[in-house]
Amino acid sequence: MFQNIGEVIILFWRxxxxxxxxxxxxxxxxxxxxxxxxxxxLMVCILALFIGGVLALQTGPVLVERxxxxxxxxxxxxxxxxxxxxxxxxxxIAGRSGSAMSAEIGSMSVxxxxxxxxxxxxxxxxxxxxxxxxxxxVALPALVTLAIPVGWFGGALVSASNQRIAVSYDAYLQNLxxxxxxxxxxxxxxxxxxxxxxIGIISCHQGxxxxxxxxxxxxxxxxxxxxxxxxxxxxxxFLTRFLIYxxx
Amino acid sequence: MNADPxxxxxxxxxxxxxxxxxxxxxVLKGVSLRVEPGVIFVIMGPSGSGKSVLLKHMAGLIKPDxxxxxxxxxxxxTPDIRNKFRMAMVFQxxxxxxxxxxxxxxxxxxxxHQLKPPDEIARIVAEKLEAVGLAGEENRMPNDLxxxxxxxxxxxxxxxxxxxxxxxxxxTSELDPLMAFTVGQEILKLKQRSQATAIVVTHDRNLAFGIxxxxxxxxxxxxxxxxAPEEMRRSPDARVQEFIHxxxxxxxxxxxx
Numbered sequence: 015m016f017q018n019i020g021e022v023i024i025l026f027w028r029x030x031x032x033x034x035x036x037x038x039x040x041x042x043x044x045x046x047x048x049x050x051x052x053x054x055x056l057m058v059c060i061l062a063l064f065i066g067g068v069l070a071l072q073t074g075p076v077l078v079e080r081x082x083x084x085x086x087x088x089x090x091x092x093x094x095x096x097x098x099x100x101x102x103x104x105x106x107i108a109g110r111s112g113s114a115m116s117a118e119i120g121s122m123s124v125x126x127x128x129x130x131x132x133x134x135x136x137x138x139x140x141x142x143x144x145x146x147x148x149x150x151x152v153a154l155p156a157l158v159t160l161a162i163p164v165g166w167f168g169g170a171l172v173s174a175s176n177q178r179i180a181v182s183y184d185a186y187l188q189n190l191x192x193x194x195x196x197x198x199x200x201x202x203x204x205x206x207x208x209x210x211x212x213i214g215i216i217s218c219h220q221g222x223x224x225x226x227x228x229x230x231x232x233x234x235x236x237x238x239x240x241x242x243x244x245x246x247x248x249x250x251x252f253l254t255r256f257l258i259y260x261x262x
Numbered sequence: 263m264n265a266d267p268x269x270x271x272x273x274x275x276x277x278x279x280x281x282x283x284x285x286x287x288x289v290l291k292g293v294s295l296r297v298e299p300g301v302i303f304v305i306m307g308p309s310g311s312g313k314s315v316l317l318k319h320m321a322g323l324i325k326p327d328x329x330x331x332x333x334x335x336x337x338x339x340t341p342d343i344r345n346k347f348r349m350a351m352v353f354q355x356x357x358x359x360x361x362x363x364x365x366x367x368x369x370x371x372x373x374x375h376q377l378k379p380p381d382e383i384a385r386i387v388a389e390k391l392e393a394v395g396l397a398g399e400e401n402r403m404p405n406d407l408x409x410x411x412x413x414x415x416x417x418x419x420x421x422x423x424x425x426x427x428x429x430x431x432x433x434t435s436e437l438d439p440l441m442a443f444t445v446g447q448e449i450l451k452l453k454q455r456s457q458a459t460a461i462v463v464t465h466d467r468n469l470a471f472g473i474x475x476x477x478x479x480x481x482x483x484x485x486x487x488x489x490a491p492e493e494m495r496r497s498p499d500a501r502v503q504e505f506i507h508x509x510x511x512x513x514x515x516x517x518x519x
Contacts, residue, residue, distance in 0.1 A: 038376070118361075121360075122359070122360075125355055125357065125360075126353045126354075126355055126357040127357050127358070127359050127360070129318075129321075129323050129351075129353065129357065130351070130353060130357035130358075130359070131359075132321075132322070132323060133321050133322075133323070133349065133350060133351040133429075134350070134370060134371045134374070134423065135344045135345070135371075135375070136370070136371070136374045136375075141374065
C-alpha cells in the first residue's frame, strides 16, 4: 500500500512537471472534457435533483414539527453546496469516468500500447495522464456548479409539493438567499476540484500498473473506483476542517 | 565511432552479461552478444526462453538487474540516449493505439514530437503505408484490420521514425503462412530501403533462415549459439540441432503416430 501511495505521489509530481506540454494536448483535453462533462450531464442533474428532494423530505417534517420550517431553504442550500453536491458528484464521476480512465489506460498497458509509446519516446504521462487530469479538474467543478442549483431546486420542489412540509418556493428561496453566500458555493467547487485531482491520479495510476489481461483490467477498475471513493471521503473531512479554519 | 550518431543509418548493438530475474526466477542468465550495424539479426529460441525479455531490454522497456546494453559503444543508461539514436519496435500484437486511426497511428511519432506540419505528416504516412502495401487505409480503425494488416501498419509506424535500429518481437506469430511470408518480405525490403540494423525475435524457423544475416539461439536464459545462419546449421550443440532440425510427426486422430 505504501509503495502505491509513493507511486501515486510521483505520478502526480510528473503530471505537474508535464503541465507546460498541456497546450500541445489541448485536443485530447477537450475530447476528455466533453466525454466526462457531457456524458455525465443527465446523471448529474438526476442525482442532484433527488439528493435535494430527499434532503428536504427527511429534514422538512422534523423542522416543521418544531416550528423551524423557515430555516429549511438555508439548511438544504448549505448542505447541498458545501457537502452533498461535491461529494456525491465526485463519487458519481469516480464510478463513471474514473473507471473508464483506468480501464482504457489499463487495456493499453496490457496490450503493449504504452510500451509502444515509450519506444517512440512519447511520455505516457504527458500523452495519457495529463489530458485526463486537466479534463477532470475542469469537468467535475463545472458539474458541481451545475448540480448545486439543481439540488436546491429539488429541495424547493419537495418542500412546496409535500403536504407535511408545505414550505412555499418564496419562503424556501428567501431563507436560502439569506443563509447561503457565494463563499459557500466556492467552498464546494474548491472541494470538487481537489476530489477531481484525486480521482484522476488514482485512476490513471491504476491503469498504468495494470498487468495480466482482462482479469487484471477488471481488478484495476475496481481498485480505481474503491480507492477513489475512500480518498474522496478522507479528503472531505480534512478539506472541511481546512476550509472551516480558513473561513474563520 | 561516428562523430554524429544521428546521421549514421544504423547502429551496432552490444549486450554484455545481461541478467534479469522476475519474482526470484532468473530469466536472463548473463546474456552477451554483438549485433553488427546494418544486419538482420535473428534471435531464436523456444517459448519462455527469455528472447522477448532480451528484446524489451534492448528497447529500454525493462531495466536489467546487471549487465549492459551498448549502442555504438554508448550505454543505454546514458541520459538522452533515446534522443541520440532512433529506434523503433514492432510488437508481437502490433500494439497499435486502438483509439487512433491507422493514419494517426503511423504519424504518431511525427505529430507528438511536432517534427513536421500536418500536411507533410499526411504525405509521409501515405508514403509509408504504400510501402507496406496498405495505400489508402489511413482512415480505418486498427480493430477493422486483419492481424497481418495490423503488423504491416506497425511496420509502417516503425518506418516513420526512420530508425537506425528496428526491433521485431515475433513478427509472424498469429499469422497464416502466406501472411507470415509477406511480413518476412517486408523485413527484407526494410533492410534494402533503410539500411537499419534489425533484430528479430522469433521461433519461426522458416522466417529466421529466410531473412537472417546473423543468428543467435537462446534457451533457459542463456545464449547457446551466436553466428552466421550456416554456422548455426552446423552447430554441435544438441539443443540447437534439436530446435532447428527436429521434424514433428503429423498429428493423427486417436493419438496414433
